[in-house]
Amino acid sequence: MKLRVEDITEEVKYLAFSEPEEEVNHLLRQGPVCDYQLEGPVAVELSYYRCGTELIFQGALSASALGVCGRCAESYQAVNYREFRFVFAPAPASSSLEADASGEDLELTYYNGDTVDLSPLLREQVILSLPIRPLCEENCRGLCAGCGANLNRETCRCAAPSGDPRLESLRNLTRIRLRS
Ligand SMILES: [Zn+2]
Ligand SMILES: [Zn+2]
Known part of the structure; x- marks a missing residue:
């Protein structure tokens, strides 16, 4: 999503759009984080306005992801x-200042020319919205670890067909040891 800088005024405006998932x-x-793929476009809602030379965007996005x-x-x-908040400031004129572009203020992004492009920042936010460790629940x-049964819907098959209780407690011991 690109917006023209001249269209961003002190008056707060709202925008809802979707970003392609590709x-x-x-x-x-x-x-x-390769355990996810998005299933459809990213829904974005935001408000934006100008404060002096800075352009402020805040809103929220949601994306349906298929995880493993x-x-x-x-x-x-x-x-x-x-939820996110982006602040765009005009790129500093001198190149010495530009070296600082990655500077301390993580929210701050510089813009050049007459448009601001939100898409790269939104993509970053989508990736940050995904839990580091995907869990179905x-x-x-x-x-x-023994039989590979999915313990959410199957019972463990490790319990011996013999059903010998002494064996079973031995197995439990091994399992406890494996876990620690
Ligand atoms: Zn699971
Ligand atoms: Zn098992």
Whole structure:
């Protein structure tokens, strides 16, 4: 989403739009967080206004992502939501100042010319909205390390067919040791 700088005035305006998901999915495939893919466009709602030379955007986005659970390896769908605030300032004229562009104020982005492009920042926010460790549910019980059963919907098959209780307690001991 690009906006013309001259259209951004001191009067607060609202905007709702959607950002295509392809570019985010492309980034997700390359990046460290490759356990997700977006299922559709990113819905964005924001308000924006000018304060002196700075252009301020604040709003929220939501995106439906398909994740692969880090515990049970099943695919699951989750809607991720994130609030954001961007501040654009005109790029400093001198090149010495430009070296500071990555400076301390993380919210601050410089703009050049007569448009501001929100898309790269929005893509970044979508990726930040995804939990670092994907979980299908907070209390997902994962896979049994022994038999591979999905403990959310199957019972563990490790319990011996013999059903010998002494064996079972031995196994539990091993499992506890493995976990610690
Ligand atoms: Zn899971
Ligand atoms: Zn098992």
